[in-house]
Amino acid sequence: MQLVVARIGRAHGIKGEVTVEVRTDEPESRLGPGAVLTTDPASAGPLTIASGRVHSGRLLLRFEGVGDRNAAEALRNTLLIADVDPEEMPEDEDEYYDHQLIDLDVVTEDGTEVGRITEISHLPSQDLFIVERPDGSEVLIPFVEEIVSEIDLDEQKAVITPPPGLIDDRAEIASARDEADEASARDESPARDEDEDA
Numbered sequence: 001m002q003l004v005v006a007r008i009g010r011a012h013g014i015k016g017e018v019t020v021e022v023r024t025d026e027p028e029s030r031l032g033p034g035a036v037l038t039t040d041p042a043s044a045g046p047l048t049i050a051s052g053r054v055h056s057g058r059l060l061l062r063f064e065g066v067g068d069r070n071a072a073e074a075l076r077n078t079l080l081i082a083d084v085d086p087e088e089m090p091e092d093e094d095e096y097y098d099h100q101l102i103d104l105d106v107v108t109e110d111g112t113e114v115g116r117i118t119e120i121s122h123l124p125s126q127d128l129f130i131v132e133r134p135d136g137s138e139v140l141i142p143f144v145e146e147i148v149s150e151i152d153l154d155e156q157k158a159v160i161t162p163p164p165g166l167i168d169d170r171a172e173i174a175s176a177r178d179e180a181d182e183a184s185a186r187d188e189s190p191a192r193d194e195d196e197d198a
Contacts, residue, residue, distance in 0.1 A: 013069070016072045024060055033051055096153075
């Protein structure tokens, strides 16, 4: 199975280094020296990583045969693709590759169908499941322990415990309205009691 592990950005310096946008949780193994990666477009590769280093929080790579800025700049926006065994699992038992999560059915703990994961969005603070609902609409579900209680690859499902309003905005609005009505009723009750005492 082929997975996109990075996208090449701008050239850095004059010796053929490039910045890369990392798209893997395991850059040390996927983007280490000696790794051979296929590319999209295919005409740009395959590329063999000669060296890598972190500079100002960005990963810089240099490829064999790419020795100057012009050659590096010509690779801009090229996707780097690694061959991955589909049975391979991440080292951490609580981590998953995107391809393992795509198409999982999302259900609540009581079995209510929410939808199907169509994409994973990797944000700096957390990952999000982009879930297509049966009616075609989408809902974003943070991939955090408090909300995603179970990933069952055998059953091909993700079980969630959504907070109010996450998967149904109308429920949050109705709930807020009910709470406001209750609070209003509580506020009015003592006032009536005081009037009666007077």
